[in-house]
Each structure stands twice: as C-alpha cells, then as structure tokens.
Amino acid sequence: MNILLWHVHGSWTTAFVQGPHSYLVPVLPDRGPDGLGRARTYSWPASVTEVAPEGLRDAPVDLVVLQRPHEADLAERWLGGRRPGRDVPAVYLEHNAPHGDVPDTRHPFADRDDLTLVHVTHFNRLFWDAGRTRTAVIEHGVVDPGHRWTGELPRAAVVVNEPVRRGRTTGTDLLPGLSSAVPLDVFGMRTEGLAEQLGVPYARCRSYDLPQARLHQEVARRRLYLHPVRWTSLGLSLIEAMHLGMPIVALATTEVADAVPAEAGVISTRPEVLERAADEFLHDEDAAAEAGRAARHAALERYGLKRFLDDWDLLMEEVIR
Template sequence: MRVLAWHVHAAWMTSFVQGPHDYFVPVLPDRGPDGLGRAQTYDWPDSVREVTPEQVRTDEYDVVLLQRPSEVELFERWSGRSVGEHGVPAVYVEHNTPRGDVNDWIHPLAKRSDIPVVHVTEFNRSMWDNGVAPTVVVEHGVPDYGYRYTGELDTLVVSVNEPVRRWRVAGTDLVARIAEQVPVSVYGMKTDELTGRITSGLAGVDNLSQDELHDQMAKHFGYLHPYRWTSLGLSLIEAMTLGLPVLVLAATAAPEAVPAEAGVVSSDVELLGRTALRWLADPDEARETGQRAREHALQHFGLGRFLDDWERLLKEVAR
C-alpha cells in the first residue's frame, strides 16, 4: 500500500513507518512544517521516501494520513484531488487534546462522515466533540528499545520540548517545585530557555538523537511526567520501556496507562517528590519498579499490537 503522510510527530511516526507499506513524506526546500521530509534524528526504514509537491500531484496513493486540519486543503492544492468519499481515501490521526473553552471542543472534522478520526487514547476521544465523524482509538505503540536502566545518576529526568513556551501545559512549573527537593534534568528542544527561569536543581539538555536520548534517560534513577494537558505523551511509554520507574501527574490518559506497580500516579506533587526521595534511598525498589514498568509497557504498548491495529484500519479505509 502507498501511504502519504506528513512528518508531524517524529516519535509517533517512527512506530507507524515500521509497517509493511511504502510511506511518502512531503519535503520542501526549507524543511518547514509542511515539508519536514525524513526525520534527521530518528531511525526510519528505507520504505520511507521523500516527495515534493510536484510529485504529490503526479503520484498515486492508496491512503492519505492526515494529522493537521490544514492538510486537507494542502493535499487538494498540491495534488488537484480531494480526500474522502469522492477522492483519495483518508484517515485523520488526532494526537492532541482540544484547546479553549470546553463547549468549543469541536473537532475540525466533526462535520465529515467520510474520514475516520483516529484518537491515540480513549481520553482523547472522550474530550473531543467528534460530531458525525466515525472514530476509533489506536493506542500508542513503541519499539522495544531494550532494557537500558542503570539509575547511576541521582537526578530525575523529564523529556519535553519547549518547556518554557508550554509552561503550564507541560507542567514545567511542577518540575520546578519538585526540583527544590530532587535535582531534575530536562531533555528536549529549547530547554536552554530554562536558564535563568529556574535557578535551582534543574538542568536542560538539547539536540540529542533518539538513541542518545534513551541512553541518557536510562542513567537517571526515575522519570518524571508532569503534563497537565495532552493525550498521553510517548516519552512516558518510552521511559517505561527503557526500565525507568515513573512519577506521573494524574492527568491526561496517564492514570489508565500506568499501573500502580510501575510507579506513582498522583495529583499530589509533594507525594511525587517524597517518592523520588524514597527511591533515591532505596535503589532496589526503584529498579524493581522500573522492571515492572517495562513489562507493562511491552505488554500494552508493544509495536506489534500497534502495527496490527493500523494494518486493519488502513485496509478498511483503502477499500
């Protein structure tokens, strides 16, 4: 099957393109948001090929995978064809939770019954008003990156891009509170902006490949997931797969994704901090908790299940 999909979320896309199809990702000279092309810091297979807007106009695709509202118009403008019932079959992946007042949480495709909306969590699906759009949930799936946990560093680790711009959404203010008790390292794009904003117990690290990031994360004794508002966060699942015990704010889909034996999920930030201190004093408990987190992640968020779910859905949409 020939699948056209914009490169929007590199971590999610890394799992998606492990399937058996040919994947085409638009590329523009400036590699801006509408044409990022292949990922530069993730390992994508050769079945992922870059295509220009001119090639999109002449090539044929079995399915178009949409991830942003603007891509409907973008594909039609580039290709001269429509998507949906009277054009190229399409499916829309909704990675994000809605914004604004709760009464305005109407999905951009809520009036279209010909394009399925695929949510990445049940939490996501229940937050959106999906209207007449058919919906399905395909939960995250990640490759097995291997058990890498060493816990040699007496610091927690957080993975978040743009932690200053996304201050409350990503829970960066909560990270600052916990950093007063336990040092925290933050990995991700634009973490350098934390300098001067948070002055104690926190360090930022930017510009790592996915493999380098995983190696570094696994050196910390625990993973902190402070997000207030997102569908779930792939970094949490990846951390569990690596064997880290996790401390998670009880928001988003996290309470359903993390069992009690894998860490602590709570809206009590002080409890998260106290648990971190306990794990520091008892590294055996931290290691055992991380091992159970890994077992759960592999069982519930394995790549095989994710690809099987997508294979069934793509075949159905293409028909």
C-alpha cells in the same frame, strides 16, 4: 499500499513507518513544517520516500493520513484535485488532547462522513466532540529501545520540549518544588537557561538538548522518570521511559492514570505526593529497579510495536474497502 503522510510527529511516525507499506512523505526545498521530508534524527526504513509536491500529482496513493486541519486542502492541491475522503481514502489522526472550551471542544473534522477520526488515546476520544464523524482509537506503539535503565545517577529525568513557553501545560511551574525533593535533568528542545528562569540552582535543575540517538541512553542513567505534565496527550517520552525500565512518578492527568499501573511507580494529582515518591526512589535503588521492571512489562504488553501496526492494518483495510 501507498500511504501519504506528512512528517509531523517524529516519534509517532517512526513507529508507523515500520509497517509493510510504502510511505510518501512530502518534502519542500526549505524543509519547513509542510515539507520536512525524511527524519534526520530517527531511523526510518527505505520504504519511506520523499516526494516533492509536483511528484504527487499523478502518484498512486491508496490512503492519506491527515494530521493537521490544513493538510486536507494541501493534499487536494498536491494530488491534482483528488479530495481526501472523497476521491482517495483518508483518515484524520488526532495527536492531541483538546484545547479551548474543554470539555465542549468541537473537533475541526467533526460531522464528516467521508473519513475516520483516529485518536491516540481513549481520553482524547472522550474529550473531543467529533459530532457524527466515525471515530477510532489506536493507542501508541514504539520501537522498543530495550531495557537500558541503570539508575546510576541519583537524579530524575524529565523530557519536555519548550518548557518555558508551554508553562502550566507542561507543569513547568511545578519544577521548583519537585527539584527540592530530587535533582532534575530536563531533556528537550529550548530548555537552555531553565534553572535561571525558574529561580532554582543549576545543580537542582540541569537542562540538555540531545540528539535522539543519545536521548534514551542518557535518560536511562537517571534514577527515575518524572512526568509533571498537566494537559497533553499521552507523551511518547513517558512510554519510551517505561520501555527503558524506568520507575515512573507522574501527575495523574489525561491518559496517564490508565497507562501507568500502580506497580510501575507513583501517580497522583498532588505534587507533594510526587515529591515524596521521587525522594523514596532516589534513596531506594532496589524499589526503583522493581518498579522499572513492572513499567517495562506494562509498556511491552500495551504499547508494543506489533500491536500498534496490527491495529493500523486492520483500520486501513476497513477504510480502503
């Protein structure tokens, strides 16, 4: 099967392209958002081919995976007038929880009879208003990085991109209080100068922007994984931390309450509870290791790559009939 999709979400796409199909990824000279091409920091198989827009006009495409509203028009133009959902089978993959007038947010592809709207969490499907559009949930899967946790550094790992710009959404305002309980190492894009902007000592809140190849190794050296995010979909970094065998301390928001079992760590909507839990893992390495083993077991059971790819294959067979 030839599948057209844009490189939008590096971690998700890395799992998706491990399937048995051929994947066509648009590329533009500037490698901007509509033409990133192949990933440069993730390992993708040879079955992923970069295609310029002019190369798509007559390309055999069996399925279009849309991920942003404007891609429907873009695909029709680049596919020589073939309309996703009408002339070529299509699904719309929604990565995000709704923003705006929650819980009454209408999805941009609501009331469509020509495609399937696929959510990555059950929470997202519950909160988006899709109208009459057929919906499905295919939960995340990740390429297993292995049980790498050592916990040798008595600090908490936080993975979040652009924490200052995203502010309350990513729980950035909670970091000063959490850093008083456990020293933080924040990994992600545009995290430089975070401690100064939060008004906390650098020793209590260090920040790093690392290549993907080094991220798992470095995160796994920290004693625990801290997830302070208020409102997002289920972050793949959290699932990856569980695969690494890390104990989890997280806000019990969106899908987290269903994804992280009690034995894998501590989840709560009360920051003071998270502060106490982080401090306990900091001073009890055995408890941290035990919770980490439970987190990895839960992640492999629910978010394994084979289950993810099998679910997608079943859905794609239904869509292209």
